[in-house]
Amino acid sequence: xxxxxVGIAGLGVVGGGVxxxxxxxxxxxxxxxxxxxxxxxxxxxxxxxxxxxxxxHGRVVADASALLADDLVHTVVEVIGGTGxxxxxxxxxxxxxxxxxxxxxxxxxxxxxxxxxxxxxxxVSIGFEASTAGGIPVIRTLREAYVGxxxxxxxxxxxxxxxYILSRMTLEKSAFADALADAQAKGYAEADPALDxxxxxxxxxxxxxxxLAFGExxxxxxxxxxxxxxxxxxxxSYALDLGYRVKLLAVAKRRDESVELRVHPCLVKENHPLAHxxxxxxxxxxxxxxxxxxMLYGQGAGRWPSASAVVADLIDVATGRAKTVALRRGEGRxxxxxxxxxxxxxxxRFQAVDRPGVLAKISGVLGANDxxxxxxxxxxxxTGRSVPVVILTYPAREGxxxxxxxxxxxxxxITGKSVLLREEx
Amino acid sequence: xxxxxVGIAGLGVVGGGVxxxxxxxxxxxxxxxxxxxxxxxxxxxxxxxxxxxxxxHGRVVADASALLADDLVHTVVEVIGGTGxxxxxxxxxxxxxxxxxxxxxxxxxxxxxxxxxxxxxxxVSIGFEASTAGGIPVIRTLREAYVGxxxxxxxxxxxxxxxYILSRMTLEKSAFADALADAQAKGYAEADPALDxxxxxxxxxxxxxxxLAFGExxxxxxxxxxxxxxxxxxxxSYALDLGYRVKLLAVAKRRDESVELRVHPCLVKENHPLAHxxxxxxxxxxxxxxxxxxMLYGQGAGRWPSASAVVADLIDVATGRAKTVALRRGEGRxxxxxxxxxxxxxxxRFQAVDRPGVLAKISGVLGANDxxxxxxxxxxxxTGRSVPVVILTYPAREGxxxxxxxxxxxxxxITGKSVLLREEx
Numbered sequence: 001x002x003x004x005x006v007g008i009a010g011l012g013v014v015g016g017g018v019x020x021x022x023x024x025x026x027x028x029x030x031x032x033x034x035x036x037x038x039x040x041x042x043x044x045x046x047x048x049x050x051x052x053x054x055x056x057h058g059r060v061v062a063d064a065s066a067l068l069a070d071d072l073v074h075t076v077v078e079v080i081g082g083t084g085x086x087x088x089x090x091x092x093x094x095x096x097x098x099x100x101x102x103x104x105x106x107x108x109x110x111x112x113x114x115x116x117x118x119x120x121x122x123x124v125s126i127g128f129e130a131s132t133a134g135g136i137p138v139i140r141t142l143r144e145a146y147v148g149x150x151x152x153x154x155x156x157x158x159x160x161x162x163x164y165i166l167s168r169m170t171l172e173k174s175a176f177a178d179a180l181a182d183a184q185a186k187g188y189a190e191a192d193p194a195l196d197x198x199x200x201x202x203x204x205x206x207x208x209x210x211x212l213a214f215g216e217x218x219x220x221x222x223x224x225x226x227x228x229x230x231x232x233x234x235x236x237s238y239a240l241d242l243g244y245r246v247k248l249l250a251v252a253k254r255r256d257e258s259v260e261l262r263v264h265p266c267l268v269k270e271n272h273p274l275a276h277x278x279x280x281x282x283x284x285x286x287x288x289x290x291x292x293x294x295m296l297y298g299q300g301a302g303r304w305p306s307a308s309a310v311v312a313d314l315i316d317v318a319t320g321r322a323k324t325v326a327l328r329r330g331e332g333r334x335x336x337x338x339x340x341x342x343x344x345x346x347x348x349r350f351q352a353v354d355r356p357g358v359l360a361k362i363s364g365v366l367g368a369n370d371x372x373x374x375x376x377x378x379x380x381x382x383t384g385r386s387v388p389v390v391i392l393t394y395p396a397r398e399g400x401x402x403x404x405x406x407x408x409x410x411x412x413x414i415t416g417k418s419v420l421l422r423e424e425x
Numbered sequence: 426x427x428x429x430x431v432g433i434a435g436l437g438v439v440g441g442g443v444x445x446x447x448x449x450x451x452x453x454x455x456x457x458x459x460x461x462x463x464x465x466x467x468x469x470x471x472x473x474x475x476x477x478x479x480x481x482h483g484r485v486v487a488d489a490s491a492l493l494a495d496d497l498v499h500t501v502v503e504v505i506g507g508t509g510x511x512x513x514x515x516x517x518x519x520x521x522x523x524x525x526x527x528x529x530x531x532x533x534x535x536x537x538x539x540x541x542x543x544x545x546x547x548x549v550s551i552g553f554e555a556s557t558a559g560g561i562p563v564i565r566t567l568r569e570a571y572v573g574x575x576x577x578x579x580x581x582x583x584x585x586x587x588x589y590i591l592s593r594m595t596l597e598k599s600a601f602a603d604a605l606a607d608a609q610a611k612g613y614a615e616a617d618p619a620l621d622x623x624x625x626x627x628x629x630x631x632x633x634x635x636x637l638a639f640g641e642x643x644x645x646x647x648x649x650x651x652x653x654x655x656x657x658x659x660x661x662s663y664a665l666d667l668g669y670r671v672k673l674l675a676v677a678k679r680r681d682e683s684v685e686l687r688v689h690p691c692l693v694k695e696n697h698p699l700a701h702x703x704x705x706x707x708x709x710x711x712x713x714x715x716x717x718x719x720m721l722y723g724q725g726a727g728r729w730p731s732a733s734a735v736v737a738d739l740i741d742v743a744t745g746r747a748k749t750v751a752l753r754r755g756e757g758r759x760x761x762x763x764x765x766x767x768x769x770x771x772x773x774r775f776q777a778v779d780r781p782g783v784l785a786k787i788s789g790v791l792g793a794n795d796x797x798x799x800x801x802x803x804x805x806x807x808t809g810r811s812v813p814v815v816i817l818t819y820p821a822r823e824g825x826x827x828x829x830x831x832x833x834x835x836x837x838x839i840t841g842k843s844v845l846l847r848e849e850x
Contacts, residue, residue: 017715021573021715025573025574025575028573028575029572029573031640032572032573032640033572033573129570135713135715135716135717135719136719137562137565137566137569137570137571140562140565140569140570141562144562144565144737144740144741144746145554145562145565145734145737146562146733146737147454147457147458147737147740148446148450148453148454148457148458148733148736148737148739148740149450149733149736150450150453215456215457271701271703273698273701273702273722276696276698276701277698278696288560288733289729290442290446290560290729290730290732290733290736291560291723291724291729291730291733291734292560292723292724292727292729292730293723293724294560294561294721294722294723294724295720295721295722295723296719296720296721296722297698297719297720297721297722298716298717298718298719298720299716299717299718299719302717304714304715304716304717305715305716305717307715308571308573308574308713308715308716309570309716311573311574311715312569312570312571312572312573314573315569315572315573316569319749320749321569321746321749324744324745324746324749
């Protein structure tokens with residue numbers, strides 16, 4: 001039996017893990033799948049990292065380009081990251097007739113069509129299970145298990161850092177800043193947490209899932225994106241009192257010929273399976289016409305879960321299975337629904353003076369904008385000055401809600417910025 | 426492009442659903458996967474069922490054997506059920522060089538090696554995603570996504586009927602008999618619910634999952650099996666008070682060179698993701714060395730979820746992907762761990778006279794058998810005669826616990842049969 005030779009570009013957290021699993025499990029993988037996968041080369045600029053990885057049948061070089069010139073290498077693993085050198089590397093690998101397995105969500109989010117078209121034209125395979133939700137097999141579930149279904153909705157908790165922070169705020173009553181500091185101390189959040197807490201990382205991932213589910217190359221710029229840094233402990237507490245958990249959700253929802261694509265903090269009812277996905281875990285809820293409601297749960301990041309997803313992709317490539325996975329061709333008629341036309345129930349917290357008639361004024365403006373109130377909470381002020389007024393609406397249109405909020409902001413009874421959270425059912 | 430021709434044996438709940446999805450989504454499946462799947466024939470003895478299914482490019486016959494003689498048919502779908510005619514049908518189909526997609530867990534549980542070996546020898550594919558947990562893609566997750574990992578544990582809620590009943594008992598405080606009647610009224614339970622509530626259905630399914638996960642043809646007889654019909658409302662309530670939910674779990678757990686295989690009602694901590702899988706839903710929790718903790722959730726039965734799993738298998742076969750799925754070859758050294766050697770924490774409820782010294786007597790016997798008590802509840806009797814004494818143990822060996830229970834049953838303070846539930850962590 002001939003071996004399937006792999007070159008790993010980048011021996012960081014994930015790349016080093018991939019090398020290690022393939023070394024440790026080579027015989028087991030061969031016995032179970034028939035594929036004999038060997039790391040024949042790896043590239044890593046950092047000399048210390050490079051020295052830490054021992055390849056029993058390969059060499060470690062400094063320059064990733066060497067992998068492209070290496071005729072022995074059938075498949076490259078791209079775990080370099082970023083969209084500059086990584087893009088060039090992947091396109092050159094494809095041009096050289098090599099299969100590519102990548103964990104790079106930013107790259108796929110930004111250059112999807114370019115990479116997929118190049119791979120199709122050259123007849124090589126692209127594996128990217130590790131790009132979204134780590135060890136959760138969501139890419140293959142969408143491409144294979146549910147490819148014959150008509151999917152209507154994907155709702156994901158796709159960023160472990162944000163979920164860890166919101167879980168702390170919910171379960172330990174932490175403030176956002178403390179929960180973030182704790183996430184950094186535990187290694188769940190980077191020193192610069194912007195990509196995670198801004199929602200951008202989740203936006204990359206939901207773009208990838210939406211393209212698979214709905215067969216259209218939605219531009220990443222069209223994903224509405226709002227992060228968690230403005231979520232306050234007060235709102236997490238109100239949500240809990242009302243029977244909800246606050247989660248950063250990434251939503252792709254088909255309605256007729258348009259698709260909603262949005263990332264923002266959401267209220268999730270306590271009895272929904274996503275409500276109990278806590279800590280650094282990820283989860284993807286998928287709704288299909290035939291399969292009904294399903295959910296996948298697991299570790300969305302980290303060395304071993306991500307590396308295990310790369311290894312699964314390598315086995316697909318080595319056994320020839322990846323070749324048979326056709327990417328959906330665009331159905332050519334789905335557009336991204338503008339955010340103003342999205343409908344949801346809303347949680348809105350106003351900060352207002354503690355005086356009779358405030359609720360009447362606010363609800364007057366809401367009513368004039370066709371927004372009905374489902375419930376309202378106004379508690380007595382302890383300071384005697386400013387009180388939170390919390391309102392849950394019936395389903396309303398985002399455009400109308402934004403209009404009403406702008407009008408309410410000008411009322412003289414309003415003392416601070418209002419907070420808006422959408423509910424996802 | 427040539428078509429991939431399918432013959433469906435059995436047009437009942439699932440078979441009729443498969444025909445219907447393939448008719449409705451033929452163009453979509455072709456566009457997305459490149460496979461043009463056509464139902465060219467179907468077999469159904471029941472004339473009324475046969476009349477309900479309209480095939481635009483096929484005929485419905487009464488006798489399933491006609492599908493085997495039909496040279497046009499590339500793949501047969503076996504949704505006849507049972508282990509008699511269905512076994513013969515599947516083996517003959519394989520012998521005739523046809524691929525087989527089946528939803529028949531009882532058949533696979535009983536005749537695994539015979540069917541898999543025949544298929545391997547003849548070079549045809551066997552798809553069986555629908556046999557276990559319906560629309561949840563657990564078969565492909567074990568065979569493909571996690572085939573390169575070293576799995577340590579699978580814990581499943583695999584029987585929707587039992588889970589519905591236990592959920593009613595938990596959330597509505599129903600008695601077992603009322604919850605069962607309700608499940609029957611709602612169509613979740615058969616008129617004869619024995620296969621479901623006895624745990625036998627779950628045993629079939631965990632045997633299939635264990636064979637995939639651990640690569641060994643464990644005999645179905647070696648699965649320890651205990652159903653839910655002796656679960657009482659009282660124990661569900663005590664469990665709730667103690668922070669647990671009672672679930673019928675199917676467990677396959679590797680420890681060194683042996684595997685525990687068992688189905689029985691279990692205590693699951695409230696913060697475990699399986700605790701919140703309610704109603705007729707199924708869920709499979711999978712633990713691997715690299716991937717960590719993962720869980721899949723969805724509808725485990727019913728026309729559409731099961732049919733969607735059959736359709737996914739047909740797409741695998743039609744695209745050639747199924748050909749590349751090697752079944753694990755046995756690692757040749759894993760045995761089934763005898764139940765007496767299983768270790769767990771135990772919930773035990775004794776029924777005893779309301780008299781000082783009872784707890785001392787019981788704990789004396791437990792202690793003599795190396796069983797330590799983690800907590801105990803003994804409430805005052807309202808009737809003045811017999812009281813429940815509930816004990817949670819530290820991890821103990823099943824053999825020791827059974828020995829202690831036998832000894833305690835002979836104590837004069839014991840007034841009724843004791844109840845034992847294991848905790849799964």
